[in-house]
Amino acid sequence: MLSFRLKARRLRRIGNVIDEEFSMHVKYFFRSVQAEYFATEEGTKSLIKVYKCDECILRLKSRLTNEDEARDFIYPLSLPSKHPILKLLIEQVHFINNHAGTLTLLAILRERFWILRGKRTLRNIGKEYLICKQLKVKSSEVPFPPLPKDRTKISAVFQVMGIDLAGPLLTKSREKVWIVLFSFAFFRAVHLELIPSLNTNTLIQAIRKFISRRGQISTVYSENGTNFTGLNTALKQLDWIKIQEKFEVNQMRWMFNPPSAAWWGRFWERLIGLLKDLLRENLGRSYLTYEELQTLLRECEAVMNNRLLTSVSEDQCSYRIFE
Numbered sequence: 001m002l003s004f005r006l007k008a009r010r011l012r013r014i015g016n017v018i019d020e021e022f023s024m025h026v027k028y029f030f031r032s033v034q035a036e037y038f039a040t041e042e043g044t045k046s047l048i049k050v051y052k053c054d055e056c057i058l059r060l061k062s063r064l065t066n067e068d069e070a071r072d073f074i075y076p077l078s079l080p081s082k083h084p085i086l087k088l089l090i091e092q093v094h095f096i097n098n099h100a101g102t103l104t105l106l107a108i109l110r111e112r113f114w115i116l117r118g119k120r121t122l123r124n125i126g127k128e129y130l131i132c133k134q135l136k137v138k139s140s141e142v143p144f145p146p147l148p149k150d151r152t153k154i155s156a157v158f159q160v161m162g163i164d165l166a167g168p169l170l171t172k173s174r175e176k177v178w179i180v181l182f183s184f185a186f187f188r189a190v191h192l193e194l195i196p197s198l199n200t201n202t203l204i205q206a207i208r209k210f211i212s213r214r215g216q217i218s219t220v221y222s223e224n225g226t227n228f229t230g231l232n233t234a235l236k237q238l239d240w241i242k243i244q245e246k247f248e249v250n251q252m253r254w255m256f257n258p259p260s261a262a263w264w265g266r267f268w269e270r271l272i273g274l275l276k277d278l279l280r281e282n283l284g285r286s287y288l289t290y291e292e293l294q295t296l297l298r299e300c301e302a303v304m305n306n307r308l309l310t311s312v313s314e315d316q317c318s319y320r321i322f323e
Helices: 002-006 019-037 084-096 102-109 118-128 130-136 200-214 226-236 240-247 262-283 290-305
Strands: 050-052 058-060 077-079 113-115 160-170 176-184 190-195 219-222 253-256
Touching (some): 113 118, 176 200, 176 262, 190 200, 262 290
Parallel strands (some): 219 253
Antiparallel strands (some): 160 176
8 A cells, every 4th residue: 555655656756665655654554553443432421631733643742832843743643452453563662672671662662652441451472472482471380389297297306307518708817717507397497517628527526516405416407518428428437327226316317408409498498588688788798717607697597596487477366366
């Protein structure tokens, strides 16, 4: 239709199509779309505060009539929400603006056009755009399996726990130190130890300190780190029968997460994040001595053990008083 009108004798010009001609024919298309959609009674119900300009195009009356701006910005063209030409227009603007989001695209289009139910229209057309559809598609969700018995069975405090490392931190003497986090699997209690290195012997000493203060461990969950695997190998070489007869302790069972499955340790990884937030807010960019860091870790341990495990309701009726 555009090429036919360009070939008309009274409109024919030699050379490329100039901006004035292109703008004239674009307005002709929009006038045809408005005449097709708003001619019915159902279409006119959607028109509010519109008028027909001297070009016989329906425009919206905005509140910016006193502004010295372009006419299309002050009086945007009214367009229906469902039309093939509108879909082509949205796809073109979407492609030119580097696949912008719905709200950004709506703001760009409203500089010239007022699309009925614009946000819903852009969202529906964006879902059909192949490139954006491929990037925003959701992966299949695997249902979570039930919690293991060690997470649900009531046992002695720190009998079943997870171990993880955080750090390194720098002391005043510019020496690196790390934090060993012991987390109880059921009640989510926390114990923190500061170690000067990441070797197996240092970790053994940290666990010995923990056992002497908190009691014997039956099951340990940890990541598949070399220091943890080395400690497990060292524990397997011990004669647990003699140790049990002498110290009356049970053999420690060590459970490792798969190397590429960090989410298996979720019940202690969340506590690592909480510990980092406390250290970041307390330390900032300052450096402490080894003894000062130990004191700070004890204070962080007290705060973490006093945290709430469930949400607190503001409704007074939710509290029960037992007599």
